[in-house]
Amino acid sequence: MCGAAVNPGVAQIKVAFSIEKETSAFRQSVAAAAANDKAIAEFYHDSDYAPIWMGQGQEARRSALLAALSDAGVHGLPVARYDVAELIAAAKAARTEGDRGRLDVRMTRALLDYARDVQTGALVPGKVVNEIKLEVPVRDRRANLEAFAASDPVAFLKSLPPRTQAYAQLMRTKFELEQRSDWGPQVAAKSLKPGATGPAVLQLRDRLVALNYLPRSVTASYDAAIQKAVQAFQTDMGLEANGVANAATIKQLNIGPQERLKSVIVAMERERWMNIDRGPRHIWVNLTDFTARIVDHGRVTFTTRSVIGALNADRQSPEFSDTMEYLVINPTWNIPRSITTKEYLPMMQRNPNAVGHLNVVDNRGRVVPRSAINFASYSARTFPYSMKQPPSSSNALGLVKFMFPNVYNIYLHDTPSKSLFNREVRAFSHGCIRLSDPFDFAYALLAAQTDDPVGLFQSYLKSGRETNVSLEVPVPVHLVYYTAYPSASGRMEYRRDVYGRDAAIFRALTDAGVVLGAHQG
Structure with a gap:
């Protein structure tokens, strides 16, 4: 015979030894790479160091993750944070089980980093702006990892961003803004009134057409159609809707797509910070809008004007969520x-x-x-x-205040200073939120627990005594700060960055690696 017969038992021992050696190398590299991350280390330990990404048949997981990371910019996230190119290069270069183990952990970290960012934001808000006191609902990392392992990878990754209608609209608006280089020439006038003519009116007309407030037109005068379009634009900008293109209106008209895109990207980050159950009934106080609204099952059922904290750093209203528990009628x-x-x-x-x-x-x-x-x-x-x-009609709190006890000593209240509600920018308080229609606000809240909210409220009011009235069902309150937000009709509304907070957030996002779309304007 040309050679001795191979002993089958010896061959099996060699194969088993080889597999055990390779498995041991993978386990050791995973354990070492995950050692400084408790959630990841425990997950691998509890699954006996089974590969999440580098095993046979896991191509779909790898593909889904790399695609999601590559498209993170769609959400206004810092794509470079996830090292997609490095992950791909490492996958191509992996030769040993040790290489594959280390890469498995790197991909797991990338998944959890992306999941955190797209679910609840890429920034820690309080570290960017001290007055943002939100308790961001960061998800448990181990729970995210277990959910991913038990799910279809594509479906899981698509489920991570906020599911609100506002977030979807912000994403669409972001895409639309990225397609525009500009909205044509700016309006070169300090102000324009109905009946005006000249080059600036043509610029106004063309700007309104580009912004979809006016159908294509050849009019050369500031006619009724332009006036109506200006009014609609003013409403969406939170300006006095008088149809006159005054200095404030023209300033907003001349803001280009790039600046609006910044507002939208910041709003998307804010929406991720607010990725919580806001409550079937809740109170929504958008500081930049100078309004307080009652929202029932997604529909605004009451709106009143508000005055917010003054522009001084020590008087600005903070942002946070809490729960309104009671009203104080005739407050001290x-x-x-x-x-x-x-x-x-x-x-x-x-x-x-x-x-x-x-x-x-x-x-x-x-x-x-x-x-x-x-x-x-x-x-x-x-x-x-x-x-x-003491309680009185001249009391600084007016005749009623709405309490959601908090460490910031912030609440909503009436005020005897009614003239301030006629201002366009209403930032005058020491931080609390003053309401233009506090009685009607109280009636709307109490209507959930009595057939006669007006009679109940007025009976306590007429007594002149300070009286607490509990809300039988406490109502969540959200003090927020959006300079871009879709209206109920779906049209995007913009507001002025009165405290400069959105500018600070956008700078922080840029520092983190967020890049605007290719187009400028």
Whole structure:
């Protein structure tokens, strides 16, 4: 014979040894690569280090993940964060089981990073803008990994972004804006009125056509059709809808696609931060819109104008979600210590009878006569008194306040300063939200628990006594800040970035690697 017969038993031992050696190398490389990530390490350990991506028949998983990561820019996410090219290069270069184990963990990390970003945002909001106090609903990483492993990969990845109609509309608007280089020449005028003619009117006409507020037209004068289109545009921009193209209107008209795209990308990030159950009935206070709305099952059922915190850094209204629990009718204003010591104490040091409509109160709740206090002997730190304003029609809180107890001491309330609601930009308060129609707001809330909300409310009001009225079903409250948001009709509305927060968020997104679409404008 040419050679000795091969012993079958020896061949099986060699094969088994080879498989065990390779399996051990994969396990060791996975364990080492995942060691500093508890969720990933535990998942691999509990699945006996079975490959998630690099095993036989897992091409569909790899393909689905790489496609989703490559398209992350569609969501306004930082594509470079996920190292798609590096993952592909590493897959091509993998030769050993150790290489494959390390790559398996890298792809798992990329999946979880993408899932976090597209579900609940690429940024931590409070680190970008201190006044954003949202509790972002970051999903459990282990739960995400288990859900992926048990699901169709394409279906799972498609399920991650917010499922709101607003998010879908923002995505469509982002795509549309990316297709535009500009909206034609800007309107070269300080203001234009109906009846005007000339080159600036043609620019106004063409701009309105490009923005889909006016059908194609050859009119050369500021006619009724243009006036109606200007009114519609003003409504969508939160401007006074008088049909006159004043300076504020022309400024908004001259904003190009690139700037609007920035607002939309920031709004998408904000929508991911708000990827929560907002409640079948909830209160939606969009600070940039200067409104407070009651929303029932996705439909706005009540709207009132609002005044928000002033532009000063220490007075701006924060953003957060909480739950409204009760109303206070005929409220006492317990003046925050910061206002007492920074504003009123200096006034009383100059004139002890200043702000005489306010009571000075000791730590036992007793009103102290001004004549018994040497205000000049105290500093803001040592002043031992608090201040209150008793219930009255002139009370700074008006006749009703709406309470969702929170550490920021923010609430919604009435105000005797009604003239401010006629302003276009309504940022004047110390941070709380003043309502233009607080009684009607109260009636709308109480209608859920009584057949006679007006009678119930008025009976407490007429008593003159401070009275708490609980909401039988507490209502979620969301103080938000969107400069781009779709209306109920689906048309995109834009608002001014009054606090500069969206500019800060866009800078942070850019620093993280977010890139605008190819077109500028």
